[in-house]
Amino acid sequence: MEDNSFPEPFASPSNDADPAESVNWLHSQVKRHHQRFASSIPLIASENLVSPLAAEMFATDLHNRYAEGLPGARYYEGNADYDPIEEHVESLAKRLFSAPFADVRPISGTSANISALFAIAQPGEVMMAPELAAGAHISTQRFGAAGLRGLNTMTYPSIPETMSVDTELAIEMIRRENPDVCYIGQSVYLFPSNVSEIVEAAREVDATIMYDAAHVLGLIAGGCFQDPLGDGVDLVCASTHKTFPGPQHGIILANEDRRLANDKMLHRAIRSAVFPGVHSNHHLHKVAALGVSLAEALEFQQDYAVQTIKNAKALAEGLWSRGMQVMASGHGFTESHTILVDVREFGGGADVSLRAESCGLVMNKNMLPGDTSAINPSGIRLGTPEMTRIGMKESQMDEVAEMIHLAAAGGMDAEVRERARNLKSEFNKVQYCWDNGRGAYDTPPFTQFT
Numbered sequence: 001m002e003d004n005s006f007p008e009p010f011a012s013p014s015n016d017a018d019p020a021e022s023v024n025w026l027h028s029q030v031k032r033h034h035q036r037f038a039s040s041i042p043l044i045a046s047e048n049l050v051s052p053l054a055a056e057m058f059a060t061d062l063h064n065r066y067a068e069g070l071p072g073a074r075y076y077e078g079n080a081d082y083d084p085i086e087e088h089v090e091s092l093a094k095r096l097f098s099a100p101f102a103d104v105r106p107i108s109g110t111s112a113n114i115s116a117l118f119a120i121a122q123p124g125e126v127m128m129a130p131e132l133a134a135g136a137h138i139s140t141q142r143f144g145a146a147g148l149r150g151l152n153t154m155t156y157p158s159i160p161e162t163m164s165v166d167t168e169l170a171i172e173m174i175r176r177e178n179p180d181v182c183y184i185g186q187s188v189y190l191f192p193s194n195v196s197e198i199v200e201a202a203r204e205v206d207a208t209i210m211y212d213a214a215h216v217l218g219l220i221a222g223g224c225f226q227d228p229l230g231d232g233v234d235l236v237c238a239s240t241h242k243t244f245p246g247p248q249h250g251i252i253l254a255n256e257d258r259r260l261a262n263d264k265m266l267h268r269a270i271r272s273a274v275f276p277g278v279h280s281n282h283h284l285h286k287v288a289a290l291g292v293s294l295a296e297a298l299e300f301q302q303d304y305a306v307q308t309i310k311n312a313k314a315l316a317e318g319l320w321s322r323g324m325q326v327m328a329s330g331h332g333f334t335e336s337h338t339i340l341v342d343v344r345e346f347g348g349g350a351d352v353s354l355r356a357e358s359c360g361l362v363m364n365k366n367m368l369p370g371d372t373s374a375i376n377p378s379g380i381r382l383g384t385p386e387m388t389r390i391g392m393k394e395s396q397m398d399e400v401a402e403m404i405h406l407a408a409a410g411g412m413d414a415e416v417r418e419r420a421r422n423l424k425s426e427f428n429k430v431q432y433c434w435d436n437g438r439g440a441y442d443t444p445p446f447t448q449f450t
């Protein structure tokens with residue numbers, strides 16, 4: 001068997017080295033990073049591959065420019081060609097998500113969430129959101145976006161087995177506590193939320209309803225998770241690079257304009273919270289790349305989203321049939337791109353995810369309900385967005401499940417590493433997009449210094 005272990009990082013240049021050496025070193029490290037991913041099985045639920053065509057936008061002059069404000073009303077000159085790009089990207093987003101309003105300027109899911117909370121809430125108000133232990137994002141926490149806005153947070157009761165909100169109890173709580181904001185959405189999002197029921201209760205108390213689709217935007221775009229805008233939420237915030245396989249960026253979508261309880265109009269409040277509130281430059285090259293990804297999604301996203309969910313179910317089945325404790329077994333494991341596995345019998349999430357990485361299986365440790373330590377939690381979180389993006393289907397999921405089981409149990413690391421490398425060598429092209437001939441993990445053609 002050949003030595004399949006990953007090479008050690010190159011030694012960093014010394015502090016007094018020729019600065020050009022740093023450039024060569026950076027090139028080498030990035031190449032190693034590409035090689036690592038070219039030969040590993042990517043299982044991080046929040047990661048994906050932007051299409052090669054969209055990535056072409058990253059290296060354009062747009063990267064060098066500012067466009068503060070809105071098309072036609074900028075604080076900088078030089079945007080005559082860029083302004084129609086931003087307008088068109090927004091119209092593509094509105095078309096794909098059947099959204100009356102889109103703002104494509106947030107530079108990440110978190111900055112979209114912060115902008116939204118500045119638009120719809122005032123310090124001292126109450127926001128209800130899922131519990132951290134039930135998969136909520138740090139945006140909902142005192143030490144995240146909610147705290148930054150000065151909000152008091154309350155959490156919906158949850159159903160531990162499915163990591164979801166207990167809708168009946170949540171509705172009682174909304175009616176009793178009168179929150180100002182109802183936040184729906186999770187980082188571990190196994191099953192769709194009961195959005196229309198929460199919307200109905202939230203409307204009774206005049207709360208604004210925000211849906212965080214960072215993880216599931218691509219499933220929503222593919223029409224196979226849920227339709228929060230159709231179900232009546234006021235606004236949707238998201239990252240554009242998880243199940244939606246676009247550039248690392250953010251987006252805010254909104255329903256028809258309405259006057260909020262804070263007396264602001266929804267659309268205008270979002271516009272001014274995004275800029276000048278939370279952003280200055282909004283990374284124009286990423287907006288153009290997002291345009292390519294939205295156009296590709298209009299063509300390919302439905303097939304991709306359907307296969308992503310099929311793969312997650314197949315991966316869960318494969319692990320379960322090998323005796324691993326996949327959560328929500330009584331509910332079909334998942335209706336999304338994510339599964340959760342309790343790996344306490346193998347030493348816990350921290351041990352298993354590290355061991356798996358050395359075998360070429362890239363995943364993250366994850367807290368399960370009842371856990372108190374995020375450093376050494378009981379579980380691992382596995383996702384299928386990237387494996388699906390490179391063309392893997394159900395039969396490969398079974399093979400990957402076998403490798404995960406062997407890696408978790410330990411003792412066969414070299415064999416698993418070789419299997420992972422062999423399997424991955426057959427899947428190195430981004431699918432569900434237009435082909436420009438580049439491989440998924442190709443290194444850019446760096447200039448070599450002498």
Ligand SMILES: Cc1ncc(COP(=O)(O)O)c(C=O)c1O
Pocket residue numbers: 046108109110111113136137139185186187188212213214215238239240249250
């Ligand atoms: C539910 C949720 N919201 C927001 C974010 C933040 O997204 P970003 O990394 O784009 O800031 C995440 C990130 O994983 C997430 O899971």
